[in-house]
Amino acid sequence: MSKIxxxxxxxxxxxxxxxxxxxxxELCSLDGEIGDGDHGTSMANGFAAIDAxxxxxxxxxxxxxxLLREAASAFIGEVGATVGPLYxxxxxxxxxxxxxGPLERDRLGDLLAQFAAGIGMRGQAxxxxxxxxxxxxxxxxxxxxxxxxxxxxxxxxxxxxxAARKGADTTASMVASRGRAARLKERSLGHPxxxxxxxxxxxxxxxxIEEDPA
Amino acid sequence: MAPPRKRDVRASRPPxxxxxxxxxxxxxxxxxEGLTQSEIADQMGASRPTVNAYLADARARGIVNxxxxxxxxxxxxxARAIEAHFGIGDCLIVPAEGGQRSLIDRLGAAxxxxxxxxxxxxxxxxxxxxxxxxxxxxxxxxxxxxxxxVVQATGGTTAAxxxxxxxxxxxxxxxxxxxxxxxxxxxxxxxxxxRKILLRxxxxxxxxxxxxxxxxxxxxxxSLRPNSTVHSxxxxxxSLQRHGAYGTAVGSLAGRFIDxxxxxxxxPLADRTMGIDLDQLRSVPTRVLVAGGFDKVPPILAALRxxxxxxxxxxxxxxxxxxxAEGVELDTLAPRRRAAEPPQQALARTRIKKxxxxxxxAVTEALEGALAAFPDHIEPIGGSLRALRSRAAKPEGKVxxxxxxxxxxxxxxxxxxxxxxxxxxxxxxxxxxxPPDRILSCTRDAHxxxxxxxxxGNYTGDVMNFDMAADLAAAEGIQTRTVLTTDDIASSGAEDxxxxxxxxxxxxxxxxxxxxxxxxxxxxxxxxLARKANAACHTIxxxxxxxxxxxxxxxSFSIGQTDMEFGVGIHGEPGVxxxxxxxxxxxxxxxxxxxxxxxxxxxxxxxxxxxxxxxATPMLELMILNRRLTHRLSAxxxxxxxxxxxxxxxxxxxxxxxxxxMALDEELTGLLDAxxxxxxxxx
Numbered sequence: 001m002s003k004i005x006x007x008x009x010x011x012x013x014x015x016x017x018x019x020x021x022x023x024x025x026e027l028c029s030l031d032g033e034i035g036d037g038d039h040g041t042s043m044a045n046g047f048a049a050i051d052a053x054x055x056x057x058x059x060x061x062x063x064x065x066x067l068l069r070e071a072a073s074a075f076i077g078e079v080g081a082t083v084g085p086l087y088x089x090x091x092x093x094x095x096x097x098x099x100x101g102p103l104e105r106d107r108l109g110d111l112l113a114q115f116a117a118g119i120g121m122r123g124q125a126x127x128x129x130x131x132x133x134x135x136x137x138x139x140x141x142x143x144x145x146x147x148x149x150x151x152x153x154x155x156x157x158x159x160x161x162x163a164a165r166k167g168a169d170t171t172a173s174m175v176a177s178r179g180r181a182a183r184l185k186e187r188s189l190g191h192p193x194x195x196x197x198x199x200x201x202x203x204x205x206x207x208x209i210e211e212d213p214a
Numbered sequence: 215m216a217p218p219r220k221r222d223v224r225a226s227r228p229p230x231x232x233x234x235x236x237x238x239x240x241x242x243x244x245x246x247e248g249l250t251q252s253e254i255a256d257q258m259g260a261s262r263p264t265v266n267a268y269l270a271d272a273r274a275r276g277i278v279n280x281x282x283x284x285x286x287x288x289x290x291x292x293a294r295a296i297e298a299h300f301g302i303g304d305c306l307i308v309p310a311e312g313g314q315r316s317l318i319d320r321l322g323a324a325x326x327x328x329x330x331x332x333x334x335x336x337x338x339x340x341x342x343x344x345x346x347x348x349x350x351x352x353x354x355x356x357x358x359x360x361x362x363x364v365v366q367a368t369g370g371t372t373a374a375x376x377x378x379x380x381x382x383x384x385x386x387x388x389x390x391x392x393x394x395x396x397x398x399x400x401x402x403x404x405x406x407x408x409r410k411i412l413l414r415x416x417x418x419x420x421x422x423x424x425x426x427x428x429x430x431x432x433x434x435x436x437s438l439r440p441n442s443t444v445h446s447x448x449x450x451x452x453s454l455q456r457h458g459a460y461g462t463a464v465g466s467l468a469g470r471f472i473d474x475x476x477x478x479x480x481x482p483l484a485d486r487t488m489g490i491d492l493d494q495l496r497s498v499p500t501r502v503l504v505a506g507g508f509d510k511v512p513p514i515l516a517a518l519r520x521x522x523x524x525x526x527x528x529x530x531x532x533x534x535x536x537x538x539a540e541g542v543e544l545d546t547l548a549p550r551r552r553a554a555e556p557p558q559q560a561l562a563r564t565r566i567k568k569x570x571x572x573x574x575x576a577v578t579e580a581l582e583g584a585l586a587a588f589p590d591h592i593e594p595i596g597g598s599l600r601a602l603r604s605r606a607a608k609p610e611g612k613v614x615x616x617x618x619x620x621x622x623x624x625x626x627x628x629x630x631x632x633x634x635x636x637x638x639x640x641x642x643x644x645x646x647x648x649p650p651d652r653i654l655s656c657t658r659d660a661h662x663x664x665x666x667x668x669x670x671g672n673y674t675g676d677v678m679n680f681d682m683a684a685d686l687a688a689a690e691g692i693q694t695r696t697v698l699t700t701d702d703i704a705s706s707g708a709e710d711x712x713x714x715x716x717x718x719x720x721x722x723x724x725x726x727x728x729x730x731x732x733x734x735x736x737x738x739x740x741x742x743l744a745r746k747a748n749a750a751c752h753t754i755x756x757x758x759x760x761x762x763x764x765x766x767x768x769x770s771f772s773i774g775q776t777d778m779e780f781g782v783g784i785h786g787e788p789g790v791x792x793x794x795x796x797x798x799x800x801x802x803x804x805x806x807x808x809x810x811x812x813x814x815x816x817x818x819x820x821x822x823x824x825x826x827x828x829x830a831t832p833m834l835e836l837m838i839l840n841r842r843l844t845h846r847l848s849a850x851x852x853x854x855x856x857x858x859x860x861x862x863x864x865x866x867x868x869x870x871x872x873x874x875x876m877a878l879d880e881e882l883t884g885l886l887d888a889x890x891x892x893x894x895x896x897x
Contacts, residue, residue, distance in 0.1 A: 025766055032760075032770030036645040036785030038620070041765045045574070045643070081620075081646035082675030085682055122678060128439055128464070128512070141461040170464075170474045173515050173539035175508040187788065189511060190538035 003102035004111060008209065009067045010054055016205040017047035023201060031194040034176065034187070039194040042081040047202075049078035064102055068095035083195065086119050086132070093118030105153035108206060109143030112160060116140050130174035130188065132195035139164035139203045154210040161200070161207035168196040228258075236260075240268035241278045292533040296526060299542055300518040303525060308506075310531035317506050317529055322349025325432065325504040325527045326389075332500055332525065333390075335360045337429045340367040340490060341386050342468045344434040346504050348377035354389035362392035365424045367431060368469045368489030369401035379489075386432075397421050399488045401469050406485035418488075425490045430500040435517055436466045437509045465513025467503075467522065468495060474512060476520015492522070500524055506532045511539055566762040566769065566867065576764035577621040577643055584628060588893040591632050592639075595659045600641045601652045603659050606633040606891075613731040613740045614638065614660025615667050617724055618653060619676055620645040622763070623784055626863040629894025630721060635728035636669070636892075644763050644866070645785045647675035653683035657692055665693035665737035669727055669744055671716030671784075672698040695737055697744040699723050701751035701874060704781030704790045708812055717784045718826040718863040718872045719751030721895065722886070729888035743885065750877045752813050753824075754781060754805045757870030758795070761786035761829060780804070784828065784865045784872075798835065802842035805873050810850070813877060817851035820878040822886055824858045828870035833860060839871055855883060862894065 020027070020043045027040030053074035054067055072091035076084040093114040097103065103111060116136040125131040142163030146156045171193040228239040236258065243249045243257065244265075251269070255262045272278045289307040296305040308324045310317075325346075333339060339362060341347055364387035370380045380396060387394035399418055403409050412418050438460075460481050463471040469487050471479045478492040495501065501522060505514055506529040515536055517523050528536075570576045581599040585592060595601040608614070618640035619627055627639045638656035640648035657666050668684065670676050677698065684694045700711055701719025716723075726747035730740045757779040760769040763786070770786040773779055778801070781790030796804070815821070825840045827833070836859050847854055855878055863872075878886065890897045 025768075028763065028766045029768065029770075032763075032766070032768075032786065034787070036620075036787050037763050037766065037770045038643060038645040041643055041763070042646050076649045077651055078649070079646060080642045080649035080652070080675065080679045082673075082678065084647070084649050084675070085678035123674075126439075127461070128437070138462055166474075170512070172541075173474070173512045175511065175535070189508075189535045190541060 002105065004098070004105055004108065005064055005102035006059070006062050006067060008102075008105070009064055009071075011209050012205055013047065013050050013054055013071060015208055016202045017044070017051040019201045019205055019208075020044045020047050020198060023198075027194050027198055030192065030197060033191045035194065038081060039083070039198065042079040042083050043198045046075045046079040046083065046087065049074045064098035065095040068092070068098060083132075086122050089122040090115040090118035093121075105210075106147050106151070106156050108153070108156050108160060109140055109145075109147050112136065112140040112143055112203070128174060130171045130176040130193045130196075132193070132199040134171050134174070134193065135164040135167040135196040135199035135203065138167040139199075154207075157207040157210045161204045164196075164200040164203035168192055168200040171196045235277075237268050237272040237275065237277055240265055241272040244269055245278060289530050289533075292530055292537065295537055295542055296518075296533055299537065299540060300523075300526075302518065302523055305525070305533070306527045307533050308527070308529050310506075310529045318345045318349050319353075321346055321504050321506050321527060321529065322351075323353040325350045325502065326353035326355065328502075328525075328527065329354060329390075330357050332502060333357065333359060333362065333430055335362065338363045338365060338424060338427045339386070339390075339392070340365045340425065340428040340431040340433075340498070341383050342367045342431075342433040343371075343377055343379040343382045344436065345377050346434040346506075347382040347432065348385065350432060350504060351382050351385035351389055354386060357390055359390060359392070362390050363395060363424065364390060364392045365395045365421075365428060366397045366489075367425070367433065368487070369397045369399040369403075371401050395421055395424050397488060401488055402483060403486050403488060409486055409488060412488065422488075425494055428490070428494075428498050430502065431490070431495060431498045432502050432504065433467055433495075433522075435503060435505045435510060435513045437513050438463055438465065438471075439509045464516050465510075467513075467517060468492075470495075472513075472516050472520055472522075474516050474519075476516045476518070476522060492520075496521055502527065504528075508532065508535055511535045515539060564768055566767050568762075568764060568767060568867075570764050573764040573767070577641070580621070580624065581628070581641070584624075584893075591891070591893045592628060595638065595655050598652060598655065600648060601638065601655045601659075602628055602631060602641070603638040603656070604631045604633065604636070608637055608660070608662050609734070610662050611664050612662045612734055613664045613667055613737050614657070614662060615669065615724070615727050615731050615740070616640065616653065616656045616660050617669050617720075618642075618648050618656065618680070619670050619673075620647060620785070622761075622786075622866045623863050625861065625894035626720070626784075629862075630724045630728075630892045632890065632892035633728075634725070634732050634888055634890030634897070635895070636724055637731075644765070647673070647679045650679050650682035650686060653680055654686045657683060657687045657694065658690070661687075661692045665695065667727055667731070667737060667740050667744060668694055668696040669699065669720075669723055671720060672700050672713075673715060693737065695741040697723070697727070697741060697748060699748050699751075701748060701753040702755070702781075702783055703752050703809065703812055704754050705783065715783050716748075717753045717755060718824055718874045719748065719753045719876070721824060721826075721858065721862050722751055722822060722874065722876045723747045725890060725895070726882060726885045728890060729885040732888065743881070747876070747882060747885075750882060751874055752809045752876075753872050753874040754808055755783060755789070755828060755870060755872035756780055756801055756805065757782040757789060757828060757868055759830065759869035760788075761866040761868035763866065779870075782828070782865075782868070782870060782872075784863055786865045786868055798838045799842040802839050802846065802873070806843065806846045809873070809875055810846075813875060815850055815852050815875075815877065818853065819850075820853045820855045820883065821847065822856045822858075822876040822878055823847075823854055824862060824872075824874040824876075825860075826858075826862045826872045826874065827860065827864060828868040828872060829861070829864040830867045830869040831871050836860065836871060839873065843873060856886060858895070 024040040024044040031039035050071040072088040076088035139160040143160035146159035176188040232239040293305040293307045366383040462473045502525040503523045504527045592602045615636040617636040620642045622644040637660040640653040642648040699716025700714035702717040706713040727744040730743045779789030
């Protein structure tokens with residue numbers, strides 16, 4: 001598995017779905033503190049739907065771009081919610097990058113950048129708004145910085161995962177200015193943003209498949 | 215304190231009102247009548263040491279409680295906690311609310327008042343720039359210091375702002391009667407080479423050397439939020455932040471950027487900045503950060519973590535925010551003389567019992583049950599249980615009304631589909647918007663050549679999904695219009711009505727739009743009337759207990775045993791404020807006060823009323839609430855045209871209620887009185 005190709009994407013979505021399922025309740029509880037408590041359900045159901053859909057795609061017709069487009073459609077068809085449009089747009093942006101075929105794995109940062117751009121475009125949030133972007137944007141930068149410094153594919157993914165976790169932690173010190181939590185104003189302080197926490201889990205899956213190539 | 219009242223009669227037994235309690239008697243004479251201990255001894259016929267012991271005993275037994283005014287105590291508590299947590303020398307907290315003066319002015323004034331403690335004659339003081347720094351410089355009064363030098367901490371700017379580095383430093387120098395040393399260069403120069411050249415200029419080199427001698431620096435901090443000073447001042451091009459080396463920056467001090475741990479970030483600006491650098495700043499003995507406001511929490515935290523601060527001056531809300539962000543529980547900070555209250559029983563109720571099978575099947579199974587119960591009202595569109603339509607015939611040329619949102623509000627949404635109401639409803643998971651394809655199938659189904667009106671609550675997720683559906687519908691040639699409901703007046707101020715969320719007022723808006731469309735009015739008119747209905751609706755919700763979703767079966771948050779949440783919505787989210795639990799009448803009064811303040815109902819005005827259960831609250835309590843509501847309305851001579859009372863828009867099993875008042879004119883009254891037939895509202 002030398003590239004970001006079909007096999008890579010299939011194992012990534014499977015792993016991300018597992019990780020989100022394992023934290024379903026915790027994400028719901030986090031969301032309950034400052035939002036409406038549906039985040040764990042939406043994310044776990046959404047990624048499970050992606051995993052199920054991708055298994056249906058015939059191997060002979062699959063391309064990385066097609067898989068991401070299918071993932072987008074499966075996700076938004078399943079969950080709607082707030083994350084539906086955000087992740088669907090992210091995945092479609094990712095598909096655009098993979099249109100020419102598989103990507104070198106150390107260029108993960110470029111794929112993350114597409115995801116982050118899609119989320120930013122759809123949600124109109126800025127870094128610092130206490131949203132999932134506060135995990136996606138630092139992860140993108142960390143991955144690109146690592147790659148620019150000549151890091152291996154595994155180091156790139158690990159840098160992204162670490163930056164995403166740190167970004168998610170940092171959201172606890174932010175006041176929400178988007179979504180339902182925004183109505184809580186300063187009461188959102190001290191609670192990490194559930195969207196950033198789940199983003200860190202997803203980005204963590206990129207690092208995990210590097211350490212345990214399936 | 216009242217002057218002591220002398221008594222001529224010497225008595226050794228207390229007057230009757232004190233019973234047999236000498237402690238109470240002594241306390242009364244001392245604290246309420248203001249007598250001295252000797253005078254009390256005389257009056258009680260006891261020795262002075264005995265009186266002294268009585269008074270001490272009275273405090274120990276809680277007969278006398280001495281308290282410091284709540285606000286002041288809170289300020290001191292927060293300040294002490296910040297000093298301890300971050301190991302800084304001093305923290306001064308000003309009240310977060312301060313009447314007419316802006317927070318910046320009050321912070322500046324507080325900092326100016328502390329200057330005599332921070333500055334000494336002969337000191338070299340540096341000051342950065344910004345609104346707070348200028349407020350500080352303006353507020354300084356007579357410090358009686360001599361031989362003070364004020365230096366500009368950074369170069370200058372020609373940006374069109376009043377609080378430039380030059381302005382802040384000159385103003386401070388004037389106020390202190392000090393000598394002023396500028397930095398005769400821009401804060402950001404065009405290139406590293408330019409900086410090197412400038413530093414070789416003898417005048418500038420000498421000015422910069424003063425920065426080494428600074429004994430006290432006064433600085434503000436900028437967040438990197440889009441509306442922050444750092445952007446408006448032209449110091450910083452925001453494109454640098456999004457894509458460059460400053461991506462992890464959370465704040466800027468003295469023109470330098472730091473990350474969330476306070477580490478300095480080297481980027482393209484580092485070699486182009488003229489002024490004190492972060493290492494120099496950290497070696498200044500007295501480093502006073504003056505800043506407040508929620509957007510400053512992350513940068514202040516970063517500055518504290520990075521060791522840039524010896525004295526912090528902020529406001530109580532920001533201080534609390536800083537502590538909360540660090541996970542310091544403020545409630546545990548307040549000194550307690552006596553044992554803390556017993557721990558709450560909340561844990562006993564962690565798992566909420568529910569009639570469900572598998573959590574993931576809850577919504578689907580509920581809809582199956584609803585379809586079986588109300589076969590004359592609703593049916594699935596194309597086999598999907600999450601896209602339902604009215605069974606009624608829809609004539610060609612009728613505007614389609616499509617509503618929708620998450621599940622969990624039952625009978626919400628689906629119960630308001632039928633003749634005179636909505637034509638179709640798209641449903642999502644619990645509290646989660648339906649996806650665009652479902653909304654699109656509702657749109658296609660409801661379209662009879664006259665376009666489709668979307669009506670739903672103002673939530674980020676719903677807006678994104680409905681907007682995507684609208685785009686897809688437009689591509690198929692179906693014209694749609696959208697009315698977002700925003701009736702929850704607690705969720706945002708009157709000046710920002712568009713940011714409010716939609717709650718129980720939905721019911722009235724659906725009704726008005728449904729009646730308008732049944733009259734075969736065109737899309738523009740249906741939209742206008744729905745907007746008018748929404749503008750007329752004012753809702754406030756109050757919760758006694760949180761709700762729990764089928765997935766977690768746990769309370770979504772906790773409400774103390776003696777508290778309630780004021781200003782809750784319909785998604786089990788916490789309210790706008792937490793207040794003490796009150797009687798039903800006082801709760802209604804509080805809701806009415808807030809609604810009346812905004813509605814300005816004149817005598818003779820006519821309203822529709824909805825007293826709505828949020829799920830667990832029974833009819834009996836709704837009726838009690840309605841009783842007081844009726845009193846309040848009749849006291850204003852307001853005529854109640856229609857009352858709905860019951861479960862109309864719920865938040866699963868939340869215990870609580872909302873009250874909606876809708877102001878009616880002839881037009882809205884007519885539409886509200888029109889017949890309708892949904893399974894939750896038949897007229």
